[in-house]
Amino acid sequence: MAQNIDWPQPPEVGQHPIRLCVPTWAYEDRYSGQPIIPHIILGPYNLMRKREYLESHNVEHVLCIRDPSEQRFLRPLEVPGIQFTFMDVPADVSKVNIIPYFVQANQTLDMLISQQKNVLLCCSDGIDKSSAFMAAYLMSTYALRALDAVTFIQNNRYCATPSANGYRIKLIEYEPICAAQRNVSAGALKNSRKRLDDDTGDDEMVDDAQNNGATELAGGARRPIAPLPSFKRAR
Structure with missing residues (x-):
């Protein structure tokens, strides 16, 4: 039976520094x-075998990070009501570009969270790989x-420790x-607002000219003019 989960408060956007507060552990x-x-729970793969835990935390999706050598024992189980996504990441992450894997996982987590689904993000021990991918999601989503x-x-999760010579280096590379x-997104939003303001200003100028409805002739006389035609701006 599903229980009420005590979800931690998400970090503030751009929060720095975050102090280590050792939990009761x-x-x-x-x-x-x-x-x-x-909606995101971090832990080891063996939780997938604990149906009581999955049901009590209303887990509907499992995102498992593994390297190719782990495919034999980290594999989908037949658990009713739960979908599995496995991401195979090269074992020696220090020698490959794993940023695309971060991006792919972030997109998956965003989609599941938007659907209000609880996700178990795991790896073999819930310490190295999955904690690094959790960190990448926080960096992308909350600008940490x-x-x-x-x-x-x-x-x-006090034991979460991305490997010093592997995932931790990749997370630092992911910062810039x-x-x-974020800069590209902010610039696109600013340009969009500017175009909207420009369009509004052009429309107001046309309205002013139509409302005046007159032009000055020689000698100060004024005569009405025909309303300006209304054109739809090409978009």
Whole structure:
């Protein structure tokens, strides 16, 4: 039976710094899952075998991050009412570009959250791979720095630790990409508003000319003129 989940408050956009506040934590907690933000739970793959946990947290989708060598034992299970998405990421992330994988996972999470579905984001142990992808989502969505994103996660799942020579480096590389995407989005929004203001200003000028309805002749006499034709602006 589904229970009321105590979802953590999401971070503020651009929040910095985020301090580490060690939660009440026992070693065994790493084998369970912890809510990170509304609709996303971070944990290990073995939670997929715990039907009671999945039902109590109303999990409807599992997004599992694995490397190709893990395909044999990290695979879909027949769990009624739950869909599975597996993302195969190269094992040696330090030598490949995994930013596209971050982007793909972010899009998947955005879609599921927009559908109000609870997601279990997992990897084999819920410590390295999945926590890095959770951090990437926080960086993209809430404009957090890599360190702040990881700290926010650790405040809820203390064992979450992206590998120092692998995923942590990739998260730092992802920082300027997220910043550039935000700048592009902000610029596009600004230009859109400017075009709207320009269109409104042009329409007002036409209205003023039509309302005046007169032009000055020699000697100060005035005569009416025909209303200006109305044109639809090409868009």
